[in-house]
Amino acid sequence: MRTPAAVLRGLFLRAFPKSLWVYHCNAGACNGCDIEVIDVLTPYYDAERFGIRLVGSPRHADVLLVSGPVTRQVLPHLVRLWEAVPEPKLVFAIGGCACGGGIWHDTYSVIGGADKVLPVNYYIPGCPPRPEAIVYGVALALGLVPQKVAARHLSDGFLEEYRRLNPTLPAEAP
Ligand code: SF4
Numbered sequence: 726m727r728t729p730a731a732v733l734r735g736l737f738l739r740a741f742p743k744s745l746w747v748y749h750c751n752a753g754a755c756n757g758c759d760i761e762v763i764d765v766l767t768p769y770y771d772a773e774r775f776g777i778r779l780v781g782s783p784r785h786a787d788v789l790l791v792s793g794p795v796t797r798q799v800l801p802h803l804v805r806l807w808e809a810v811p812e813p814k815l816v817f818a819i820g821g822c823a824c825g826g827g828i829w830h831d832t833y834s835v836i837g838g839a840d841k842v843l844p845v846n847y848y849i850p851g852c853p854p855r856p857e858a859i860v861y862g863v864a865l866a867l868g869l870v871p872q873k874v875a876a877r878h879l880s881d882g883f884l885e886e887y888r889r890l891n892p893t894l895p896a897e898a899p
Contacts, residue, residue, distance in 0.1 A: 744776035744777075744778065745775070745776055745777045745778070745787050745788055745863065745867060746777075746778050746779075746780045746785055746786050746787050746788070747777060747778065747779050747780065747786060747787070747788045747789075747790055748779075748780055748781075748782070748783045748785070748786035748788070748789055748790070748806070748810065749762055749779060749790045749792070750789060750790065750791050750792070750803060750806055751792050751793050752791050752792065752793045752794065752795045752796065752799045752803050752823065752839065753793040753794045753795060753796035753798075753799055753822070753829070753835065754792040754793025754794075754820065754822060754823070755793070755822075757820070757852070757853040758792035758793065758819050758820035758822070758823070758853040758854065759792055760853070761819075761820075761853045761854060761855065761856050761859060762790060762792065762819060762859060764856040765777075765856045765859050765860055766779055770856045770857075770860055772860055772863070775860075775863070775864060775867065777863055782809075783806050783807075783809040783810045784809050784810070784811065786810050786814070787810075787813075787814060787815065788810075788814065788815045788816070788817060788863075789806065789807055789810050789814065789815070789816045789817070789843070790817045790819050791803070791816060791817065791818055791819065791823045791839040791843070791845075792819045792820050792822070792823050793820070793822045793823055794822040794823070794826045794827055794829040794830065794835045794836075794837065794838065795826075795835065795836040795837060795838070795839060795841060795842050796834050796835055796836070797834055797835070797836060798834070800836055800842060803839075803842060803843070804842060804843075807843050815846045815847065815866065816839065816843050816844060816845045816846050816847075817845070817846065817847045817848075817849060817862065817863070817866075818838060818839040818840065818845045818847070818848045818849065819849050819853075819854060819859060820849070820850070820851060820852060820853050820854055821850050821851060821852045822838070822852075823838055823839045823848075824838050824839075824840075824848045824849075824850050825837070825838040826838045826841075827852065846866070847862055847863075847865075847866050849862040
């Protein structure tokens with residue numbers, strides 16, 4: 726039985742094998758993440774070689790890139806934007822603020838990260854994430870590169886392995 730994420734990914738890869746049109750939305754970012762997104766599209770990083778293009782209307786987009794924490798002022802506009810992107814669609818959270826609210830997560834004018842409002846499919850953390858990280862995240866979503874890292878939990882024996890590699894650590898955690 727395939728998980729909903731696997732089904733979505735399969736559908737996505739079939740629907741967009743060669744191109745990905747992206748609409749970028751600043752939901753309250755300081756512009757740091759936005760500059761890195763623009764960097765990705767410059768000839769130096771040349772995201773268009775993967776078929777990734779920035780478009781001027783959400784109605785032409787396959788992907789919504791969200792940067793910044795979601796502010797109360799932006800919230801209704803962000804929802805309208807997401808509704809305007811045709812199905813199937815993906816949402817990428819770019820930067821620590823979009824991934825979880827960042828340092829603004831508990832301020833009065835902020836709702837939180839993008840996933841407080843939208844169904845985020847991919848998270849690209851960093852403050853701001855480097856252009857290489859953004860290109861890698863999108864290429865990973867497209868299945869162009871293999872995944873290099875995976876989530877691990879302390880219950881997976883991580884702590885024992887860490888202690889084995891660092892024998893000078895005290896026996897008990899402080
Ligand atoms: S993650 Fe950092 S660079 Fe990006 S919007 Fe937040 S504070 Fe700015």
